[in-house]
Amino acid sequence: MSSKRTWFSSRSLLYVVALLIALYILVPIYLITISAFSPRNAVFDYPKPFFPKAFSVETLSFFLNSFGVLESVQMSIIVAILTLVLSLLIGAPAGYTLARYVFVGKDSYRLAILSTRAFPIVILAIPLAVTFIRWDLDDTAIGVALLHTAMALPTTILVTSSVFVSVSKELEEAAMVLGCSRFGAFRRVALPLALPGLAASAIFTFVLSWNEVFAAAILTLQNPTLPARLVVQLNQSPLPFKFAGGFFILVPAIVFMLFVRRYLFTLWGVKLK
Amino acid sequence: MAEIRLENVRKEFGEVVAVKDISLTIHDREFMVLLGPSGCGKSTLLRCIAGLEQVNNGRILIDGEDVTQLPPRKRGISMVFQSYAVFPHMTVFENIAFGLRMQKKPDAEIRQRVQSSAELLHIEELLDRYPAQLSGGQRQRVAVARAIAVQAKVLLMDEPLSNLDALLRLEMRAELKRLLDELQATVIYVTHDQVEALSMGDRIAVMRNGEILQCDSPIAVYNNPAAHFIGSFIGNPPMNFLTARVLDGKTAVSVHETTIPLPPSIASQLKANTELWLGIRAENIEALSQTAPDTIPAKVLVVEPLGSHNLLTVQVGNELLKVNTHADAKFSPGQAIWLRFAADKIRWLDKLTGQSLI
Incomplete structure (x- = not known):
């Protein structure tokens, strides 16, 4: 009886905490969303009605049609896709190697990968900008994508390695005995089984690149990505415009998170049935 | 014809010598059991024969051909793994057909051979299922069917029964023995279970610390153990x-x-x-x-x-x-x-x- 009661109370405490955390994140998102879809003057209403009184896409369409926004969206998408492809092309083989092979310095290598994240990008900013200008990579999609790839690689490598660890080595060996080459066994057995995890990792990278502000802001001038444009523009914009911009940059991240939710556990090596 | 000859095969993992200069000839169509406690090197030796491990020294000949440097797919072997290693993303049919597809056999022949392998193991009604829908015993049968469908000259088995429960193991042991008799392949069977070794093998190679202590017929190993270790390892109760x-x-x-x-x-x-x-x-x-x-x-x-x-x-x-x-x-x-x-x-x-x- 008493154990049941403590179970119940600890359980409900857990739910209360979970609810608070969820509200902490969801309330601002909700407020941004209703403000983005309200008529311009409703943004200044106080106290705020919980349900919007009027619905309007006026501010949102004003935002989308304002100068350069669509170009920035396009730039952001190109950068994100380039980043995704590059980081998978480089990261997945590295992750596979970490998962399958024993080699001298494996643990130090793993640590070294993580430690690249310890470099504050702020310190690197000026030398990087200078180097990119020298190489004619400044203000280009590939330039930003390269830097985003560097930022995403540690996660990509560690995540893909845990994905490949969850695919049994004996499966590939069985394929090799039955007639596959080393690469054939990877392609026919390990890759299809790792695909959901790899997809999740790719989407993770996409969102990272889509949301990244600092590197994009210092490397671009004429062709900023969306966050880079917003960070400059929003400061000087009226409040409705800020809400519309905030909403627009939120949406892809939320949609992607909904999509990968199922795989987020696999990301960290927990096997889903 | 597939005689397997091992000449001074040696395998090291860093400082550890897993297989110590083993020489052994397995005759054509013989059922050879590698028996020993865990860590004795029996599985490593099998993996060397399969080509999944590179030997440090010595030669492996299958059917007179030196296969020491060949990858697994070119050795004319087939293998059943301890964990079964059934491909989870393929149906039972595709699992059994895998080796035949790699050999680019025509569809009609694949269908026919998958069917007959499945019948031998009584899993013909499971062909459309995925491995996740099968019990451990059924997965084991799929693994064996997949290995025999390619009709390799040499069949390697790495503790194929050790993950089954006791009753199923007893049943499967007799069934495997009958099946392997019919197959006419040269079989190398790794186990730590001395009853399996005694009941199934034509010859038993008893291993310890990477060496073969005795290689003889089950009854000879049982009656005349070459060493104290063998007598105390084989038989229930031990000698x-x-x-x-x-x-x-x-x-x-x-x-x-x-x-x-x-x-x-x-x-x-x-x-x-x-x-x-x-x-x-x-x-x-x-x-x-x-x-x-x-x-x-x-x-x-x-x-x-x-x-x-x-x-x-x-x-x-x-x-x-x-x-x-x-x-x-x-x-x-x-x-x-x-x-x-x-x-x-x-x-x-x-x-x-x-x-x-x-």
Whole structure:
């Protein structure tokens, strides 16, 4: 009886905490969303009605049609896709190697990968900008994508390695005995089984690149990505415009998170049935 | 025809020598069992033959061809893994067809061979299912069907039954034996289960610490273990070993005050007063409730009725022995008994080296 009661109370405490955390994140998102879809003057209403009184896409369409926004969206998408492809092309083989092979310095290598994240990008900013200008990579999609790839690689490598660890080595060996080459066994057995995890990792990278502000802001001038444009523009914009911009940059991240939710556990090596 | 010849095969993992210069010939269509405790190198040796491990030294010949440097797919082998390694993203049909597809066989032939392999293992009604929908025993059957569908000359099996529960293992053991007899392939079968080894193999290679201690027919390994380790590893219960001291005339030994005659061929190799192991199996000891000439006195410690017979644990001096008695024999713990050893079943081993004396 008493154990049941403590179970119940600890359980409900857990739910209360979970609810608070969820509200902490969801309330601002909700407020941004209703403000983005309200008529311009409703943004200044106080106290705020919980349900919007009027619905309007006026501010949102004003935002989308304002100068350069669509170009920035396009730039952001190109950068994100380039980043995704590059980081998978480089990261997945590295992750596979970490998962399958024993080699001298494996643990130090793993640590070294993580430690690249310890470099504050702020310190690197000026030398990087200078180097990119020298190489004619400044203000280009590939330039930003390269830097985003560097930022995403540690996660990509560690995540893909845990994905490949969850695919049994004996499966590939069985394929090799039955007639596959080393690469054939990877392609026919390990890759299809790792695909959901790899997809999740790719989407993770996409969102990272889509949301990244600092590197994009210092490397671009004429062709900023969306966050880079917003960070400059929003400061000087009226409040409705800020809400519309905030909403627009939120949406892809939320949609992607909904999509990968199922795989987020696999990301960290927990096997889903 | 697929004879497998191993010449001084050596495999090291860093400092550890997993396989120590093993030479062994497995005849065409022979069922060879590699038996040993875990860590003895039996699985590593099998993986070397499969080509999944590169040997550090020595040669492996299959059918006269040196395959030491060839990848697994070019060795003409097939393999069943301990974990089954059934591909989870393919149906049972595609699993069994995998090797045939790699050989680019025509569809009709693939269908026919998958069907007949599945029938041999009684899984023909599971062909459309995915492995996640199968029980452990069924997955095991898929793994075997996949391995035999390619009709390789050599079939390697790495503890294929060890993940099954006891009852299923017993059933599958007999079924595998029948199946492998029909296949006419050369089979190398790795196990740590001595009953499996005895019941299935044409020959057993007993391994320890990366070496083969004895390679012979099951009955020879059982009756004439080449070393103390083999006697104590094979058989249930394991062979009994008693300390014996060679008497002055070298014609007899003393075992706890009882004199037992030595065969002359053994006696000639020995010095007086050295110590030997006397090895004898539980079923070759007769337990008597009264004293008789040439018997050894003992005391019953435990009586275990096993249905078909009773297993006694008895004490002789400070050593323990296992003795099989008739199921009707009435012995009780604490009782004094007398043991008579079947003279022709006694084995003699050097106490220092553990090696058998012949």
